[in-house]
Amino acid sequence: MKQKNYVLMWILTIFIFALLAAGSVVGFCFNLYILGGVLAGLMLAIIILFVLQYNKMVRYRNKIQESLSLIDIQLKMRFDLIPNLVNTVKGYAKHEKETFKETIALRNAAIAATDEQEKLELSNKLVPKMKDIVMIAEDYPELKAQSLYKSLMEQLVDIEDRIVSARRIYDSNVNLYNTLIATFPNNLVATTFKFSKEQMYKIDAGENICPKVQ
Known part of the structure; x- marks a missing residue:
């Protein structure tokens, strides 16, 4: 009888240890499940953050392109006005033909330029030439x-004011974009998707090309 009780005690002890072991395994698996859920949630949050910031960078970059297009439109208007201005002044100052020739040559080269930086440099060189014509x-x-000259000058003043405004919008958008991609954690997204810093548009807007027409 005592031997049976001894065996039963051992069986009961083994059973209890088995239950404890099973509970530990279940608890461990449950903890792993929780940990896995936390990690999955963290990864999902990181992915969502990347997507949101990526889309934001794309929007900012598109704004830069839009504002650059505004500058190009105003530059085209400036280019279109130059021949009329040159021809009008040339009728009174034929001896300044070299200045007129250089101005038209720069204007044509700027129109033909396919590289944005080259167009910018040529546009900047045009400003002092245009100022020379106005001074003549x-x-x-x-x-x-x-009346024709007055009209041309009014148009020129308006165009130069528009260039100033478009340049400010562009520079503001560039500044916002560059700040965005330089700050953490946005810089991680920018590096991953190769968003690079944009340059300010250093164009001479010719604010002092001509006086206001009275």
Whole structure:
């Protein structure tokens, strides 16, 4: 009888240890399940963050391109006005033909330029040439009194003001974009998807090309 009780005690002890061991395994698996869920949630949050910031960078970069297009539109208007201005002033100052020739040559080269940086440099070189033409016209009161010349000058002032405004919008968008991709954790997204820093558009807007027409 005592031997049977002894055997039963051992069986009961083994059974209890088995239950404890099984409970430990279940608890361990449950903890792994929780840990896996936390890691999965963290990965999902990181992916969502990457997607949101990627889309934000794309929007900012698109704004830069849109504002650059605005500058190009105004530059085209400037290019279109130059021949009329040159021809109008040339009728009174034929001896300045070298200045007129250089201005038209720069204008044509800027229009033909396919590289944005080259177009920028040529556009900047045009500003002092245009200022020279306006200064030449200042010596001819009859020319300044012409309605055509006044109209051209009004258009020129308006175009240059628009270039200034478009340039400010562009520079503002570039500044926002560059700040965005430089800050953490956005810089990780920028590096991963190769978003690079944009340059400010250093264009001479010609604010002082001509006086306001009275």
